[in-house]
Amino acid sequence: MRFDIITVLPGLLESPFAHSILQRAQKKGIAEIHVHNLRDYSTHKQKSVDDYPYGGGGGMVMNIEPFAACIDQLKSEREYDEVIFMSPDGVTLNQQIANQLSIKENIIILCGHYKGIDQRIRDIYVTREMSIGDYVLSGGELPAAVLVDAVVRLIPGVLSDETSALSDSFQGDLLDAPLYTRPADWNGHKVPDVLLSGNAAEIEKWRFEQALERTRTRRPDLLK
Numbered sequence: 630m631r632f633d634i635i636t637v638l639p640g641l642l643e644s645p646f647a648h649s650i651l652q653r654a655q656k657k658g659i660a661e662i663h664v665h666n667l668r669d670y671s672t673h674k675q676k677s678v679d680d681y682p683y684g685g686g687g688g689m690v691m692n693i694e695p696f697a698a699c700i701d702q703l704k705s706e707r708e709y710d711e712v713i714f715m716s717p718d719g720v721t722l723n724q725q726i727a728n729q730l731s732i733k734e735n736i737i738i739l740c741g742h743y744k745g746i747d748q749r750i751r752d753i754y755v756t757r758e759m760s761i762g763d764y765v766l767s768g769g770e771l772p773a774a775v776l777v778d779a780v781v782r783l784i785p786g787v788l789s790d791e792t793s794a795l796s797d798s799f800q801g802d803l804l805d806a807p808l809y810t811r812p813a814d815w816n817g818h819k820v821p822d823v824l825l826s827g828n829a830a831e832i833e834k835w836r837f838e839q840a841l842e843r844t845r846t847r848r849p850d851l852l853k
């Protein structure tokens with residue numbers, strides 16, 4: 630799977646992809662993440678990529694030309710399944726959408742900045758608009774990193790133990806069960822006996838009941 634992320638701040642995206650699972654996915658050749666500096670596609674002397682909004686008002690608006698030039702260049706090299714614009718007014722990302730995206734091959738992600746991007750970019754190029762929640766961040770880079778992380782960890786071969794992702798919260802209709810590791814007794818705070826019993830069926834039953842209870846108290850909406 631290949632991601633091409635278009636941003637005015639490529640530096641913001643270096644660290645999230647250089648560690649842990651996202652780094653391993655790239656090393657294994659399962660995911661490719663390419664970050665493109667929007668300014669490289671600006672034809673202005675100052676490499677500017679934004680301008681004042683028509684109609685007035687505060688905040689700058691990102692120009693269509695650099696985005697168009699970068700997207701057209703990428704599209705001339707390969708076919709893309711999606712051009713996703715990260716935007717607070719988009720569809721809120723959830724596990725189901727992450728699952729859907731994880732079987733795609735090539736995805737372009739556009740990161741906005743300042744007040745936002747020229748509406749014509751959204752009208753002409755964008756196939757999906759995704760939000761990571763009902764709050765406003767200063768740029769689309771962190772949302773893009775969140776989206777890529779949520780998707781890449783679902784690609785077969787990325788996690789060392791695939792069954793781990795299947796029991797994660799939201800993968801089914803249940804939240805994940807409580808987790809424990811050594812020591813079995815920490816200052817009198819003990820791990821539930823069943824987890825030490827070695828009885829796989831009992832452990833599975835306990836985990837299911839715990840997950841159900843957790844979902845009932847924290848997210849009854851998931852149980853419908």
Ligand code: SAH
Pocket residue numbers: 714715716717718739740741742743744745746759760761762763764765766767768769770772
């Ligand atoms: N004026 C816009 C907000 C602009 S914030 C509005 O009111 O909707 C600048 C950029 O940050 C956006 O273009 C978007 O790319 C990104 N961004 C901010 N909050 C986001 C969120 N919750 N989810 C996804 N992207 C977000």
